[in-house]
Amino acid sequence: MQHAIGAALQPAQHDVIRHSHERSATFGLFETMRPDYAVLSGAELAVKLGESRALFAHALPVMETLYAQIANTHSMIALTDASGLILHSLGDDDFLARAEKVALRAGALWSEAHQGTNAIGTTIAERTAVTVHGDQHYLRANHFLSCSSVPILDPNGNLSGVLDVTGDRRGYHQHTMALVKMSGQMIENRLIASAFGDGLRIRFHSRPEFIGTLMEGLAVFDLDGRLLCANRSAQFQLGLELGRLRSQTLEALFGERVDALIACAGEAPCRLELHSGVVVFASVEFHARPASNVAHPSTAIAVREQAGSSLADLCTGDAQMNDIVARVRKVIGKNIAILIGGETGAGKEMLARAIHSDSPRRAGPFVAVNCASLPETLIESELFGYAQGAFTGASKRGATGKIMQANGGTLFLDEIGDMPLAMQSRLLRVLQERVVEPLGAARAVPVDFTLVCASNRKLRECVAQGTFREDLYYRINGLSVTLPPLAERTDLREVVGKMLRQERFAGRIVGIDDDVLALFARHPWPGNFRQLSNVLRTASAMLDDHDTRIGVEHLPHDFLDEFGERVQIDDVSLPAGGARLVEIEASAVAAALKAHGGNVSATARALGISRTTLYRKLRV
């Protein structure tokens, strides 16, 4: 039977369809037969999802982004594994219902052997992007469809799965394939980033504005300069396929040594000359494993590792912090849940992020959920997600919960002590069985993440009071650390210096007067780092263009008031004859302060000077 093939079809595409039809016939299929409508059971599909865990985790957010662009076009997106088994689908309700009738749904197999010529199966057979339009489908039952698929390759260049957009053939849009290709490229880049979290990553393009876009080349090297992986754009720009690139070194391809490029890490893109003579701009990232895991690092590299590590960044000289970081490092990557305690603003989330970025899952997502800020009615759907139409008011296409979003990365549950008891039971099940069951969904989905929790409540007391489940407490408490309050830290000068350098509140790096640091050292800091950061931000805003340091006069008045309220003067007497003028002045000022009960504003008013001048004179 002759199938009409679109007149505008490229000859190559024409051949692809023709060969596919020939193959379909050899599978014993015939045009008018009913397609294979069998789908896997929930348990069988869960096993398949587990086998394609990395693909699924990295494809999910990309599919959601893609769906946002094609919503309401009577179409759907499908992700399959390398055999063509649909792992997950997402789409417009009306079209999903029609698609289900031809088993275009999770758990169905869309290989050529099962469905004849179709974009998914033919993409797998040809290892190339394929559009199959209307009656190009081998089976007549599928003629109402128009499908565009791309192969997704793993970082070793092997077929990992297929991403497909299928819609009603009457609504076919020629831009669809471009969107699918871009999405496929995004998934591949994410797979590379997660598989090669450690090492030297070079993002490059001949036009610097293309760095950070899908057009960029991405190549990963080990510390000996051997190429580990390269995305499609990198292979194209370097003019070699992955297999041949793998026998090349960094120096041969980019003309630079490993240590020279590590020195550019985190800087603006540098100019490099490829082995072909083409000049490219390259942005270099260096992510090192903890020193003990690195095979033979040179001294220079070992030093950079410490400097580049986020946990190392938190060690600014305080013994308590050093101890916390040392203990956390011992459990990282060992599937042990970490529980962080500490006052508000003490840096619990910052520590959680540092743990993630120093962990083997650093290329995966970091998903933070504040359990205290979610209304009890929303927390369940927010955390666990829900299936389409799970409840009145639910989004039509369902939602992926935060737990699922953290798949392959780190889930940070802040203020876990505020989680309602019913949710605690559901969370416990996720932690024990490593599966999530979205609200209203027929089946559980496997998940894999590192758990970090934080609470400024004493969870042990919550257990005693019956507001926190004891079994959950032990699950989340693999290692427990408590951050010291800022007032107890011995590295205030270093912390302030680091904040001023990193945050550049004033738009430039400024210094700070010792007077101010002396004030800071005496402050109780109820808001800890958050408060310190606000004080520095406001003080920086007070600087004039020519100011290079923050002085007492720049500090926010409410901060000074807070401080002034606590000034205690026990005994003040004027010095005996012979005292220097400054000493007499200091004593007079102190006496005035005492007379005003330590109130700085009232004292300053009485002396006719500003409060900041008063502080200078007090030399606190």
Ligand SMILES: Nc1ncnc2c1ncn2[C@@H]1O[C@H](COP(=O)(O)OP(=O)(O)OP(=O)(O)O)[C@@H](O)[C@H]1O
């Ligand atoms: N060691 C640090 N160095 C510099 N800034 C820090 C440090 N720790 C925390 N901060 C900053 O202080 C602010 C508060 O930190 P973070 O959100 O991590 O605290 P938290 O303990 O999680 O607070 P909460 O309990 O209120 O959620 C953030 O802006 C963070 O960047």
